[in-house]
Amino acid sequence: xxxxxxxxxSSDDKIRxxxxxGGAVTALLxxxxxxxxxxxxxxxxxxxxxxxxxxxxxxxxPDEVVESAGSLHxxxxxxxxxxxxxxxxxxxxxIAVTCKPCDCRAIIELAKRGQIxxxxxxxxxxxxxxxxxxxxxxxxxxxxxxxxxxxxVGEDLDNGKLIITLADxxxxxxxxxxxxEKGYGRRENCRRxxxxxxxxxxxxCGKWGTKGKKATFIEICSQRGSELIEKAIETGALIVETxxxxxxEEREEKDRQAVELAQTWEQRxxxxxxxxxxxxxxxxWLRYFNRCIKCFGCRDVCPICxxxxxxxxxxxxxxxxxxxxxxMMFPLVRLxxxxxxxxxxxxxxxxxPMEIPLTRLYHMLNTELxxxxxxxxxxxxxxxxxxxxxxxxELHIEEVNVFRKN
Amino acid sequence: MGFINSAKCSNxxxxxxxxxxxxxxxxxxxxxxxxxxxxxxxxALLSTVGSGVMTTSTTSIEQADxxxxxxxxxxxxxPIIARRVIRAKxxxxxxxxxxxxxxxxxxSLADSYLQIYxxxxxxxxxxxxxxxxxxxxxxxxxxxxxxxxxxxLKDYLMTLDLNEIERITNIxxxxxxxxxxxxxxxxxxxxxxxxxxAQHGAGIENIKALADLALLTGNYGRPGAGVNPLRGHANGExxxxxxxxxxxxxxxxxxxxxxxxxxxxxxxxxxxxSQPGMTYMDMVEKCKVLYIVxxxxxLAAPDTNRVRKALEEKDLLVVQDIFMTETAEMANIVLPAxxxxxxxxxxxxxxxxxxxxxxxxxxPGDAKPDWVIFCELARIMGYEEKFSxxxxxxxxxxxxxxVPQYRGITYKRLKSPSGIQWPCPTEDHPGTEVMFVENFxxxxxxxxxxxxxxxxxxxxxxxxxxxxxxxxxxxxxFHTGTMTRRTKRLNNELTHGFAEISREDARELAIEDGDQxxxxxxxGEIKTIARVTHDIRKGLIFMPxxxxxxxxxxxxGPTAGPPSKMPEFxxxxxxIEKV
Numbered sequence: 001x002x003x004x005x006x007x008x009x010s011s012d013d014k015i016r017x018x019x020x021x022g023g024a025v026t027a028l029l030x031x032x033x034x035x036x037x038x039x040x041x042x043x044x045x046x047x048x049x050x051x052x053x054x055x056x057x058x059x060x061x062p063d064e065v066v067e068s069a070g071s072l073h074x075x076x077x078x079x080x081x082x083x084x085x086x087x088x089x090x091x092x093x094x095i096a097v098t099c100k101p102c103d104c105r106a107i108i109e110l111a112k113r114g115q116i117x118x119x120x121x122x123x124x125x126x127x128x129x130x131x132x133x134x135x136x137x138x139x140x141x142x143x144x145x146x147x148x149x150x151x152x153v154g155e156d157l158d159n160g161k162l163i164i165t166l167a168d169x170x171x172x173x174x175x176x177x178x179x180x181e182k183g184y185g186r187r188e189n190c191r192r193x194x195x196x197x198x199x200x201x202x203x204x205c206g207k208w209g210t211k212g213k214k215a216t217f218i219e220i221c222s223q224r225g226s227e228l229i230e231k232a233i234e235t236g237a238l239i240v241e242t243x244x245x246x247x248x249e250e251r252e253e254k255d256r257q258a259v260e261l262a263q264t265w266e267q268r269x270x271x272x273x274x275x276x277x278x279x280x281x282x283x284x285w286l287r288y289f290n291r292c293i294k295c296f297g298c299r300d301v302c303p304i305c306x307x308x309x310x311x312x313x314x315x316x317x318x319x320x321x322x323x324x325x326x327x328m329m330f331p332l333v334r335l336x337x338x339x340x341x342x343x344x345x346x347x348x349x350x351x352x353p354m355e356i357p358l359t360r361l362y363h364m365l366n367t368e369l370x371x372x373x374x375x376x377x378x379x380x381x382x383x384x385x386x387x388x389x390x391x392x393x394e395l396h397i398e399e400v401n402v403f404r405k406n
Numbered sequence: 407m408g409f410i411n412s413a414k415c416s417n418x419x420x421x422x423x424x425x426x427x428x429x430x431x432x433x434x435x436x437x438x439x440x441x442x443x444x445x446x447x448x449x450a451l452l453s454t455v456g457s458g459v460m461t462t463s464t465t466s467i468e469q470a471d472x473x474x475x476x477x478x479x480x481x482x483x484x485p486i487i488a489r490r491v492i493r494a495k496x497x498x499x500x501x502x503x504x505x506x507x508x509x510x511x512x513x514s515l516a517d518s519y520l521q522i523y524x525x526x527x528x529x530x531x532x533x534x535x536x537x538x539x540x541x542x543x544x545x546x547x548x549x550x551x552x553x554x555x556x557x558x559l560k561d562y563l564m565t566l567d568l569n570e571i572e573r574i575t576n577i578x579x580x581x582x583x584x585x586x587x588x589x590x591x592x593x594x595x596x597x598x599x600x601x602x603x604a605q606h607g608a609g610i611e612n613i614k615a616l617a618d619l620a621l622l623t624g625n626y627g628r629p630g631a632g633v634n635p636l637r638g639h640a641n642g643e644x645x646x647x648x649x650x651x652x653x654x655x656x657x658x659x660x661x662x663x664x665x666x667x668x669x670x671x672x673x674x675x676x677x678x679x680s681q682p683g684m685t686y687m688d689m690v691e692k693c694k695v696l697y698i699v700x701x702x703x704x705l706a707a708p709d710t711n712r713v714r715k716a717l718e719e720k721d722l723l724v725v726q727d728i729f730m731t732e733t734a735e736m737a738n739i740v741l742p743a744x745x746x747x748x749x750x751x752x753x754x755x756x757x758x759x760x761x762x763x764x765x766x767x768x769x770p771g772d773a774k775p776d777w778v779i780f781c782e783l784a785r786i787m788g789y790e791e792k793f794s795x796x797x798x799x800x801x802x803x804x805x806x807x808x809v810p811q812y813r814g815i816t817y818k819r820l821k822s823p824s825g826i827q828w829p830c831p832t833e834d835h836p837g838t839e840v841m842f843v844e845n846f847x848x849x850x851x852x853x854x855x856x857x858x859x860x861x862x863x864x865x866x867x868x869x870x871x872x873x874x875x876x877x878x879x880x881x882x883x884f885h886t887g888t889m890t891r892r893t894k895r896l897n898n899e900l901t902h903g904f905a906e907i908s909r910e911d912a913r914e915l916a917i918e919d920g921d922q923x924x925x926x927x928x929x930g931e932i933k934t935i936a937r938v939t940h941d942i943r944k945g946l947i948f949m950p951x952x953x954x955x956x957x958x959x960x961x962x963g964p965t966a967g968p969p970s971k972m973p974e975f976x977x978x979x980x981x982i983e984k985v
Contacts, residue, residue: 290514291514293482315898322880324482353486354485354492
């Protein structure tokens with residue numbers, strides 16, 4: 001499998017300089033636009049140069065691509081939702097999109113439902129071990145690092161540390177676990193996420209396995225990804241070399257460590273709930289849902305929720321209108337509709353004004369459903385959600401009968 | 407001639423409006439719809455701490471270890487501030503909620519709930535202060551260094567009979583005591599209040615009492631402390647700063663000869679009006695010509711039948727608004743205005759936070775931003791030179807010259823979404839998170855204790871009208887429903903009003919949930935649907951005021967005298983019967 005792995009960097013000095021690890025992704029995006037392989041590119045830019053204000057930008061001018069260079073860890077953008085809602089699901093627009101593993105998975109889920117046209121989308125996946133909410137990041141940098149947030153020019157998560165780089169080149173680091181104990185650090189859903197290398201995309205790009213070199217480790221994951229890389233190498237936009245065994249092993253090891261840490265968090269967040277008897281679990285969640293003010297934020301931002309006539313709206317007649325908090329059908333029906341497909345992107349929890357820890361519920365249920373059905377959402381467009389493919393025969397199997405007392 | 411404006415407008419709109427009225431019309435007859443919301447706040451807080459603004463910032467509410475929610479149903483009316491309270495609670499803060507209704511805020515946020523008899527708030531606070539002094543929990547150091555007048559207040563508090571207060575407020579004495587001790591022993595205790603405290607005949611007394619309570623316990627000048635009036639509009643703080651009021655020029659400079667002269671110099675004009683002007687209801691009743699911007703007195707003003715008659719009799723009624731409101735329907739001339747999405751500008755949020763609003767779409771048809779309409783009017787009337795603004799940023803530059811608190815704020819600095827909290831005197835000043843850190847803006851820099859004597863409400867229940875009527879909001883609608891009843895997603899949640907009535911009262915009157923009921927007061931009658939619930943006290947009836955077909959203000963009426971002239975929206979006497 002070695003010929004699908006490359007260490008790469010841009011042949012353009014400026015892009016190599018601006019990029020996080022040699023500017024390979026930026027070079028690929030620029031190349032794709034210049035060669036008219038795509039109509040536009042979706043990447044995150046710092047609005048007004050502010051790294052705490054990362055916005056997903058639709059770029060059509062190849063020279064503008066370099067403005068999106070460099071990784072931003074404080075910009076948890078909702079890529080799948082934006083493609084679906086604002087770009088008409090890429091029906092008539094060819095795009096190349098940089099995305100985190102959760103974004104890739106959400107896009108694939110929407111593609112399964114006929115909501116995004118995968119033929120028009122090139123997914124350039126980016127390695128990710130988590131993002132930090134911008135407001136949390138600013139506060140953390142001020143209160144814990146004692147640095148003016150505006151002085152930060154880079155940040156990284158590595159070896160259990162959150163490292164920030166200042167304009168003068170100095171670096172400051174703090175133990176990630178300590179920060180997260182205090183309520184800083186990554187979003188809750190990110191901590192539990194085991195999808196660090198986006199192999200479900202066309203390309204998986206990151207800096208693990210680069211041994212500190214200014215280069216990007218690219219794994220080709222699809223035919224389309226392969227074609228893009230080949231063309232970029234041919235025209236000289238991208239320079240590549242083959243990684244050695246050590247580099248490949250380093251990458252695998254980093255992934256293992258990140259997965260291990262994620263599993264620790266998963267145990268921490270879920271074990272308590274898994275041990276509760278069902279009625280107590282319901283009580284636990286109703287205590288939170290009693291705070292709900294029916295803002296529909298969770299539903300509006302969830303990439304999986306796209307129904308035009310939503311079951312939760314009062315005109316449908318299932319959830320009574322005008323009640324605060326709404327009847328428990330409101331959160332629980334959404335859960336039932338989405339649970340098998342939740343990709344743990346965390347947007348719902350970010351949106352909730354009443355700080356209900358939604359991902360704890362949705363992600364937990366998804367892991368249980370995953371193991372029951374042997375199905376992981378967001379990996380393969382041809383794999384349909386189990387609740388849509390369940391057969392009559394299956395519904396009658398004794399062990400599946402949920403009303404049977406255990 | 408009278409002008410009514412509202413805090414729905416941006417700072418730039420309001421600045422131009424007040425300048426027009428003063429320069430072109432040469433009058434101070436202008437008032438803001440917040441007459442009905444915080445008119446008692448300004449005199450009450452001016453007399454105690456010298457300024458009527460929110461003392462802490464919304465973000466630092468999280469740092470409070472005791473939050474005294476004097477009335478607001480935060481979860482439905484200020485969800486984002488409720489969020490701060492949720493975070494404070496997570497750190498161990500204790501939340502005390504005072505409300506005659508057991509709202510969703512009580513149910514999900516309160517550690518301690520005081521189901522108060524309506525309109526007895528200052529009696530409660532006086533009782534708490536007496537208990538704090540009896541227990542020796544007052545902050546002696548703070549009182550010594552930063553206040554004066556405690557002796558007089560103490561004398562008054564010592565005359566109180568706590569059993570009488572228990573009777574008046576209908577809260578058990580041990581509950582009042584617990585609340586008082588929790589508040590007094592907290593490191594940073596934060597008071598949040600809004601209409602429940604202000605919209606009373608005794609609104610000024612209520613707020614004075616709250617300020618006294620905070621002064622007594624040294625809860626001023628730190629993040630997460632203070633007495634914090636919340637607002638009813640996005641630009642609820644900014645409008646005040648811009649001065650479209652009968653008694654203030656921009657920057658809270660009192661209307662008088664001296665101020666008029668100062669502005670004559672700044673604006674390069676002559677003969678600016680130096681006499682205070684008329685207030686909202688006076689203009690509605692007495693002015694022959696009335697120009698209303700963004701306000702809806704047909705729903706928002708007390709005693710609707712009287713308001714209708716007054717508006718019908720105007721020689722000229724001009725209404726400038728974004729939709730055809732109930733008031734606009736009665737106008738001779740309607741000027742369509744642009745909404746917040748259709749113009750650039752700034753607004754100043756509840757914690758003195760100046761923020762940008764950014765134009766996202768073009769206004770439809772002939773609609774124009776409010777400031778543009780007034781500039782064009784000024785041009786037609788020959789004042790082109792003084793109203794030659796081409797863009798909001800030019801207006802803001804002029805605002806910076808007139809309003810010292812805004813001097814250091816620029817559009818460039820406002821690029822950050824968190825805005826800048828005034829006072830901000832210079833361009834490198836970061837803004838001010840907490841007020842009154844060193845001293846109070848009173849003449850001698852000290853906080854002044856005021857005696858806030860309990861007075862009964864302006865209209866008491868009697869045999870003909872035996873129930874207390876109050877009103878408020880629900881999360882799905884905003885104010886008079888001008889915007890929310892036109893928004894399908896929100897309106898579909900709640901398409902019509904209701905009257906909340908207690909189970910006991912409902913049983914006595916043979917009213918069931920969903921029955922049509924008729925409410926009558928001395929001033930009018932309305933029909934609506936009954937909602938029978940455990941969550942409201944016996945003797946009290948509550949309605950949301952968003953629905954014009956069953957408008958609570960048909961029933962309300964009595965108004966306090968000057969300086970607040972606040973109608974007692976939250977308390978009047980009604981009868982209720984099944985239809």
